[in-house]
Structure formats: structure tokens, C-alpha cells
Amino acid sequence: MTDRRGSLELIGPVLALALAGIVGSTGFVDPALENEFKGALVSVAIVVALYVFVGNSGVVSFGHVSFVAVGAFAAGVMTVPVALKPTITPGLFAFLGEHSVGNLASLALAAVLGGLFALVVGIPLMRLSGLAAGIATFAVLGVTYNILNNWEKIGPGPLTLTTIPETTGLLQATIGAIAVVAVAFAYQRSRYGRKLRASREDPAAARAAGIDIHRERLWAFALSGALSGLAGGLLVHLAGTLQARDVYLDLTFLTLAMLVVGGVGSLWGAVVGALAVSALDSFLLRAESGEVGFVDDLLGKPLWGGSRLVGVALFMAVVLVFLPQGLTRGREFHLPRLGRRRAVAQESSA
Amino acid sequence: MRRTGTWVALGAALTVAISMTATAASGAISRSEAKKPIIIGAAMDLTANMAPYDTPALYAVQLAATKINAQGGIGGRRLQVNVCNHQLKNQKTCALQLIQQGAVIGMVTCDVEFAAPAVQEFINRGMLTLAPCIGTDQMGPKRFGPQGRLAFTFGNIAQDEAAAMAEYAYGRGWRRAVIVKDNLLAYFQNVADLFKARFTELGGTIVQEEGFSSFSNTIQNAISKVAPTRADVIAFPTAFDGLAPFVGGLRALGNDTPIINSWGGDGNYWWPQNPPVRNYYYVTYGSIYGDDPKSAVNRLVREVTAINKGETPATGSFIPGADLVDALVAAIKGAKGSTRGKVLAAQLEKFKGFQATSGKITYSKTVHGVTGRAYRVMVVNNNQAKFLRFWKTKKLASTG
Numbered sequence: 001m002t003d004r005r006g007s008l009e010l011i012g013p014v015l016a017l018a019l020a021g022i023v024g025s026t027g028f029v030d031p032a033l034e035n036e037f038k039g040a041l042v043s044v045a046i047v048v049a050l051y052v053f054v055g056n057s058g059v060v061s062f063g064h065v066s067f068v069a070v071g072a073f074a075a076g077v078m079t080v081p082v083a084l085k086p087t088i089t090p091g092l093f094a095f096l097g098e099h100s101v102g103n104l105a106s107l108a109l110a111a112v113l114g115g116l117f118a119l120v121v122g123i124p125l126m127r128l129s130g131l132a133a134g135i136a137t138f139a140v141l142g143v144t145y146n147i148l149n150n151w152e153k154i155g156p157g158p159l160t161l162t163t164i165p166e167t168t169g170l171l172q173a174t175i176g177a178i179a180v181v182a183v184a185f186a187y188q189r190s191r192y193g194r195k196l197r198a199s200r201e202d203p204a205a206a207r208a209a210g211i212d213i214h215r216e217r218l219w220a221f222a223l224s225g226a227l228s229g230l231a232g233g234l235l236v237h238l239a240g241t242l243q244a245r246d247v248y249l250d251l252t253f254l255t256l257a258m259l260v261v262g263g264v265g266s267l268w269g270a271v272v273g274a275l276a277v278s279a280l281d282s283f284l285l286r287a288e289s290g291e292v293g294f295v296d297d298l299l300g301k302p303l304w305g306g307s308r309l310v311g312v313a314l315f316m317a318v319v320l321v322f323l324p325q326g327l328t329r330g331r332e333f334h335l336p337r338l339g340r341r342r343a344v345a346q347e348s349s350a
Numbered sequence: 351m352r353r354t355g356t357w358v359a360l361g362a363a364l365t366v367a368i369s370m371t372a373t374a375a376s377g378a379i380s381r382s383e384a385k386k387p388i389i390i391g392a393a394m395d396l397t398a399n400m401a402p403y404d405t406p407a408l409y410a411v412q413l414a415a416t417k418i419n420a421q422g423g424i425g426g427r428r429l430q431v432n433v434c435n436h437q438l439k440n441q442k443t444c445a446l447q448l449i450q451q452g453a454v455i456g457m458v459t460c461d462v463e464f465a466a467p468a469v470q471e472f473i474n475r476g477m478l479t480l481a482p483c484i485g486t487d488q489m490g491p492k493r494f495g496p497q498g499r500l501a502f503t504f505g506n507i508a509q510d511e512a513a514a515m516a517e518y519a520y521g522r523g524w525r526r527a528v529i530v531k532d533n534l535l536a537y538f539q540n541v542a543d544l545f546k547a548r549f550t551e552l553g554g555t556i557v558q559e560e561g562f563s564s565f566s567n568t569i570q571n572a573i574s575k576v577a578p579t580r581a582d583v584i585a586f587p588t589a590f591d592g593l594a595p596f597v598g599g600l601r602a603l604g605n606d607t608p609i610i611n612s613w614g615g616d617g618n619y620w621w622p623q624n625p626p627v628r629n630y631y632y633v634t635y636g637s638i639y640g641d642d643p644k645s646a647v648n649r650l651v652r653e654v655t656a657i658n659k660g661e662t663p664a665t666g667s668f669i670p671g672a673d674l675v676d677a678l679v680a681a682i683k684g685a686k687g688s689t690r691g692k693v694l695a696a697q698l699e700k701f702k703g704f705q706a707t708s709g710k711i712t713y714s715k716t717v718h719g720v721t722g723r724a725y726r727v728m729v730v731n732n733n734q735a736k737f738l739r740f741w742k743t744k745k746l747a748s749t750g
Binding site: 030032087160163306 | 396437443450462497
């Protein structure tokens, strides 16, 4: 009974993502807005991947975008047509320059490399906790960025990689986001997820109960890295171009903020946070471009340039002041219990 | 309490759908005009780091479009410039918005790395895509593959600009050079590498090479390494946040070696007050200080200033901006009114010495950037900029 009720927690995130996918594909939506919907769905995938580790372990990671970056570069470099590689990325290792793969294979490769990278760096890092863990993961981000930004044997170096097939349509973005959510849900309901959450609540008690915290964190980190890599693959196939800066600090802070705004303690929070911040970001961008009629009418001109960044930051600040645990208060999705309410009402009237 | 949290979250999710749908509904445009305008979709940066380069170019394009329209447009069709300020963050969304608004010609920001997402989107839809001032040969097939045939820049390519810097420096009798390379953008890297190639080819010696990256707080390291070096000239092709600390820092440390920069170092918006900029040279498209030898350039400066609320253009990018419209008009006329990307690209590739505002423009099937323009060599002393002379590249630089 408890398991069945628990499974209902997945309905909210899946419905929200399906709704975003459906609304994005309706005729009301222009191509630019459709692109924003795709972006929101990919953001959900990244934030949920981040949540798998941060939400379940309680350890903040500033380095998850490294795994997104690895996935994005792997999927991007390996899907540029072989014929174009000698001119676009002439410095690649021969085995990278002479081969290309399709969309699905590139996404699988992105997930595998993201997971492996996380596993390798996680072995030493997962022994750390608190601020030390956060700073160490941030160091991983810095190292990854600099390697990707400079090493032309594995990518475009400081240049922008172009001609990447734009295969992340609304369907792929929706399926990708739902798949990441489903894996995250399955993990947090598994005994591994429960062990990690136990260690989050009380490390000493968890150790006393025989939980190997380092091992549990490492598995979660690797799984989270694999999902991040997959999300990176979705991202690069959405953008069609890629530069190391695209998967660095801005994305790190934006995705962490999405998680915090939604509620770091729940999967539902990760989904809501990513969608809400993406929507606000999209709305303000359009208002700045004079695309939102009522804002133009109100101000007599488009919103000031740069308002978007201020608006998103203010939104986060307001949410955190009034709802410190995020929009979902760190809780999972629950259907309103109408049946129980009716029964209570009948009992009291009797 | 638990239900309240669920409803708050549901409300947020609904807000997503409603706000996105509402903004979608407000984006519709009328297509009922009998003779539709030719819409140039400008995905530019008007407020972030590329603004000093993009804004003057955009104003020049708008100005030129107004003049064309006053003369009856192109075959009776008005030129309309729709702008989306992407702030270097949402280039692709901007490109899609502009396409939605009916843009048939794409215009992009003045650096190929920042422009790439919009370029890719425009050329994927078969649109001719023009950059007023991208300074490398990457704006074309070299970076964008076969579809890159639709991408052109009106900026001078790095092989030309770096050669002009090297030739001018060598011509001044400067034989020993330091190169400080900014690794942020391919443009800066190309100019630094090509300066080295041309300077050594002429007989000069590179006595020291340092590197840094804009926006990464690495410039101080370069300053401390270069300050004690004795050289005749320091080649410092960059823009952005490294300019003021490097130029000011070297002078504060007593190093008064001439510094030569590319067009990236144009403008006075970055000049430090103390110590002021001195012994600083750069090459550019046109002087923004009213002392350009060409009266047409000075007139253009006044016109751009007038539509820029009295502010002079930040850099000389208004010159290639004007060229862009000259070339576009000629291409559309040559294509008998067609605005199809492939047709217009074929017209532009036929340009051999096409006379534009700044001079003659020649393109080929492989090179979609400009060579052979006369550079203005400018000097700044005590925060006063002055036109020194013209310099035309004698031989393109090549790294072999």
C-alpha cells in the first residue's frame, strides 16, 4: 500500500514534463518559444541529475556541470560529420577525427563517459563532506573547463564547435527528461537511495547501522554523473553549437539555483524549480526584446536590457526568504486526498 | 501544511505553461502587407561585452537602411531591421525570434565564437547571414561547412589585420617584439600568431611570448612578466577586461614600450584615468574622433552619434556596418530582387573589388572576409587619440 502510494509521487513530475512537452508542441507556440520549452526540459534533466546526488546525500556539489560538459563534448564531437572535422576541428586525435556516431549512440556515450568520469573523481572526493566536498567538486569543474577549453586533441579548444546535428526536438527532450526523472525516482526508492538518505539525516547512526557512506555516495555520484552526461548530450543536440563557456559557471549557478528554488530535498522540487526558473527566464528575455505586449504597454517600452538577470536573482531571493525549503518545501508530489476529506466530512455530519 | 506545499508547486508548474503560452500569443506578426519589407534579423549584443563593437555597426546598418528606404527601397521593398539583444546568452533564441518575425537576412554579433549559435540557426534555414565586423576567415565554409557558404563578414580577416600591425611596427624600426596572446577567442589568438609570423618574416625578433585569458583574472601574471622586458614594441591583440589593467599596469611599473593592438583595442571606453593611456597604437576601420582623413567617415560618425542620443560610436565598427548594407543592396539587385540565401551568397562571391563605403571588397568561394582595406593607424597619448596614417597590408600573414 505504501509502495503504491509512493509510486504516485512520480505522477506529478511526469505530468508536468508531459504538459510542458505538449504545450510546447502546440500551434500556439512559435519556434523561439518552442526552443525555450526544449531548453526547460533539458534543464529539468540537468537539475534532476544534480538532485540525485545533492538531494539524496545532502552534500553540495558545485562540480556537476563538469559531467554535463563531458557528455556535451562527447556527444558534440562525435556527431559532427566526419567530412567536416578536418576543417572545423583539425587538431582532434585520429580516432575522434575519423569517426562519427548517430544521435542515440552519442547520448549513450555521453551518459557512459559522464558516469565514468564521476566514478573516477568520486573515489577520492566522496570521502569529504560539507564545505570541503563543495570546494573539491568546484575544483573539478575548474579543471574540466580548462582542459576542454584548451586541449584541441579532444575538442575545439577555445573555439565554438559548430555543425552539431540539432536532434533534440520536443519529443527527445521530453522523453530524455522523463527518463532522467524515472531513474532518479527509482534510485531514491531503492535500498541504495534509502541508505544514502539515512546517511544524510544522521551519518553517525547510519554508520552504526552498517551503512558504508563512502560507497553509497560514490554510487550516487556516478549515477548522477551518468545522468548529467546524458543531459549534456541532450543540451548539445539542442544548441547545435558548443563552447566550453556554455557548460561552466553560468550553468552551474543557474542549475543549483533551480534546485534550491524548487526544494533541494525532493525530486518534485527539482522539477518544479527547473521549470519555474526557466519560465521566468524566458518571460523576461521576451519582455526585454519587446515581445510581451502588456510589459511594453505598462512601461511604454521594452523591459531594460539586463532585467532578466536581475529578475531571476530577485525571484530566487524572494522564494528563499518566504519559502526557505523551496517552492515544494522539500516535499514530493502528492495528489490531494479528496476521498479521505469526503470521508472525514461524512463522519462529522453523521 | 503538506497540501499547501503541493498546491504551491502545482501553481508554479501551471504558471510555467500559462506564462509561456501568453508570451507566445503576443509574438504574432502581420503578414498582410502587399509588398513585404525585406527584414534583416539582427541578433546582436547591445548591453554586454560585445556592445562597443555591435552597437555602432547596428546603428550604421539602421542608418543606411533609412537612406535606402528614403530612396524608395530595393525594387519598392523597404529594408527593415529587427533587433534582438541576446546579451551573449541567448543567441539561438534570438535568431529563432527574428526568423519568426519574418527575417530573411541574418545579421550577427562581431565575433564568430559568440555569433556561432545564431549563425548556425540562420544558415540552417537557408538564410544569408552577415556579420558586420567578425575579424577572422572563420565566418564562412571554414567553420560552418558547406552551409557556411551562406555566411559572410565585412570585417577584415586576421591574416590582413595582423600583417598590417606587423608591417607598421617593423616600418617604425621596431625590431624586438613581445607578444601577449589572449586565449579567450580565436580572433585574438589568430592575430597574435599571425603577427608573429609576419613580423619574423620581415626580419623582426620575438623576444618574449606571454598568454592570458580575458575574464579569468590572469592578466596580472602577464603584466608582471612583461614589465621588466626590454623590447621595441608589445603586440597585445585583445579587447575586454584585460585592456585597462595591462596598459595602465605596465605604465605604472615604468614600462613605456609602445603597445600595438588590433581593432579590438579601439574606443576610449576602457581608458584608465591614472596613469593615462600613452604610447598606445591600434589599427581600425575609421577614426571615431572626428579627425579621419575621409570626410564621409566623419559625416557617418556625426550621423551615428545623432541616432545614438548624442554619444559617439564606441568603436569604428560603423564602417563595416555601412558596407554591409551597400553589399546587401547590390546583391539583392544583382539577384533581381531575390532574397534567397543561396542566390545572394552566389552574388556576394562574385564581388571582385566591389566599391563599398570603406573601399573595395573582394570575396571568393572560400574566403568570406575582407582583405585590402586601408587601416587607420591610431595613436593614444595621455588619453588623446589621434589619426596617424593609413596602412594597407603589403602581404597577408600566414602561419604556413
